[in-house]
Amino acid sequence: MQAHDARLDRLAHQRRTLPEAVRVDELAGRRSELSTRLGLERMAVSDLEAEVRKADGDVTQVRTRRERDQQRLDTGAVGSPKELQRLQHEMETLARRISVLEDAELDVMERLEQARAELAATEVESAGLDSELAEVTDRHDQAVAELDRQVALARSERDRTVGQVPDELLALYDKIRIQQGGVGAAALHQRRCEGCRLELNAADLRELAAEPADVVARCPECNRLLVRTAESGL
Ligand SMILES: [Zn+2]
Structure with a gap:
């Protein structure tokens, strides 16, 4: 009788302190941290993509204006020397502006590339964690099932003994x-x-x-x- 109860107590204790359960909790905690990080990194990538589109639009806009100026020069549509001087000055200004905008676009593109690499690494880490979590959960469930089986066996043995005790x-x-x-x-x-x-x-x-x-x-x-x-x- 005492042996049966001790065995049941031991099984209950084992079930409360399963190492697999501790590991599942630990992994689930990391899983939720990673999910937060993934969300932030995806947001960062999409923000930078929008920035690149905007920077690209800015460059295109100034280029178009400079090309138009160039065409006016080429076709000889400009009459007075004063107008010609103004146009040449504007074209120089636009060229400097294009260079600044292109540098800015390049900078954003580099940041986007870096953010995408970080996101890709986090996605790999996340996939690894998911498969580890699935594996540990599986082991945990098996351990619980095995303990349940032993508890049922111990209970039925205890019940048989109880029947013989006044x-x-x-x-x-x-x-x-x-x-x-x-x-x-x-x-x-x-x-x-x-x-x-x-x-x-x-x-x-x-x-x-x-x-x-x-x-x-x-x-x-x-x-x-x-x-x-x-x-x-x-
Ligand atoms: Zn004693």
Whole structure:
């Protein structure tokens, strides 16, 4: 009886402290961190893509204007020298502007490339984590199923034993078990109670030895039900 209960307690403890469960929690925590990071990095990439489009539009706009000026020059549409001077000056200004805008576009493109590389690395990490999480979850579920199977077996064995124990004795055992932190009965081994580990004194041992085998003995120290065996030292 005591052995069955100890086994059930041990199984319940194992189930509460499964290393796989700890690992699943740990991975799930990292999973949620990574999801946040993925979201931020995707947003950064899409922001930079919009910036590149805008920078590209800016360059195109100024280029178009400079080409138009160039055409006016080429076709000789400009009459006065003053107008010609103004146009040449504007074209120089536009050329400088184009160079500045192109540098800016290049800078944004580099940042976009870097952001995309970071995102790709995070996606790889995320995929790895997902497969690890799936694997650990699978192991966890198997461990739980195995423990459940053992619990069911231990329960049915305990139930079989309970059927053979008189009700009164069972009630006493349960009461002591609760009082004594889970151990209601202990063997007397070499004059020592296996429950409290104390050696019984000579008088108690004599008294115990004199009692018939069907009388339920109790440890004088810890009050547990005392099971007498051939190794009891009586
Ligand atoms: Zn004891």
